[in-house]
Each structure stands twice: as structure tokens, then as C-alpha cells.
Amino acid sequence: MKQPRKMIFNLLASSCLLFAASGAHAAEPLALQKIMKDLGKNMQLITDGISRGDWELVEKTAPLIADHPKPPFGEKLRILGFVGTNMNKYKDYDGETHDHAQAVGKAARAKDGREVILAFEKLQTSCYNCHNEFRKPFVEHFYGKKNAVQ
Template identity: 35%
Template structure:
């Protein structure tokens, strides 16, 4: 549980927005929605509210994609590293589906394990790509 709370804290810190010039990207809005849905899962874990866990995890799994123009810009900038960026999103989807299934089965331990994988993926993506993507859109 301590590890989960540490990952949650790091995830929250990693998603904290900084003021920047320029218009908001849809990607930033999607990231904020992913954060809110992750918080739903965490809240559900703390309350043992499996319906809330399932709803949050399902929303994560089915999250909207950034507009094609934003995705092309990111992929064009990251070049050969873009597959890593895309791979993390694919893993996020799979892990969120697993968490939703675990919630339906009322398996809190499996939920917590899946949530930890989601959060590690978020932190890995933010560590590997966030600063670059921010600079790309918000110089």
C-alpha cells in the first residue's frame, strides 16, 4: 500500500500543469482526464468501491486519442522513439482493462497490482517524454 501511495504521489506530481504560453492541446486535456480517472480508481480502492474502480479503469482504457495533427507532430518529433511512446499507451490500455476486470471480480489485490502497473507506466512516459512534448507544443 505504501508503494501504491508513493506511485500515486509521483503520478500526481508528474501531471501537475505548469502555466505556459499558447493554446491548450487536446493531449493535455486527455492527460488531465486520465489523471482524474486514475484518482477515481484510487478512491475506489480506498473505499473498496468496485463500481467506482471499474468506471475509472474503463474510462482509462477507452480514453480519447489526441487529434491526428497532434499525434503526427509528436511522432515526427520523437522519430524512432515514437514506438516507445505508443507502446506505453498500449500497455496503459491493457492494464486498465485488467483493472476493470479485476474490479468486476471484486479482486482488490489484482486491482492494486494493475493500478501500480498503470502508475509505473505513467511515470515512465512522463520521465521519458513529457518535457519534450511540452516543449514541442508550448515553447
């Protein structure tokens, strides 16, 4: 015998589950993540340029890192909300990345391989410094603990 009330209950229960499941997927990647992936790719291009002494490649890639796109305004607010009182630190790290990427570009223009490598090391360190301090709590905050990077 059919039990309409039970059916309705099941329906409600399963749609709640669906809702909960979709809630778990709600953490869409931030625009920042794509920006970061592109930074990573451009760093690889520079490494390749250094290996082959292709200073033109290095010179034209460095500004893509120095002047990387910013996340849309709404996302920026969410990020600043998360960063909170560490805002200056966070911005300083981004500023260091900018400055060192510019130095890489400048050295490449002068075809000064040694200087490119020195500046590139500083650039990598600037990426590392921000990741070391912010990335794990950032990922936990925006995507949940289970996605946290080690």
C-alpha cells in the same frame, strides 16, 4: 509639432510588439493535455474507489483510462513528428497504459481488491514511464522552454 512619420513608425513598432506578444501565446494547450488531465482525474476516482472498496466505481472508470480519447488527426501528426524515431516506444507506453487499465477493470469486476491494487501499481508505472522519458522534451517542444516541467 506632429511628426507623421514618427507616428507611423511608433504604430508599426507597437503592432510588431503586439504581434510578438501574441506569438508568445501561440502555444495553445494541445488536446492531449486535456486528455491527460482527464486520465489524472480518473486515476483519482480509482484511488477513491479502492479506499472505499467501491469496485463498481473502479470497474466503470478503468475503461475510461484504457480507451481514452485520441488527439485529433492533425495533432497526432505533430506529436508523431516530434516523437520521430521513438514512435514505437511512445506507442508501447500507451499500449501498456491500455493493458494495465484493462487489468484493473477486470480485477474490479471480480471484486479482487488485492489484484486491483497490484494492477493499479503497474498502471501508475506505465504513466510514469512515458512521463519520465517524454514529458519534459514534449512540453519544451510544444510550449517552449520556459514552460518546461522539472
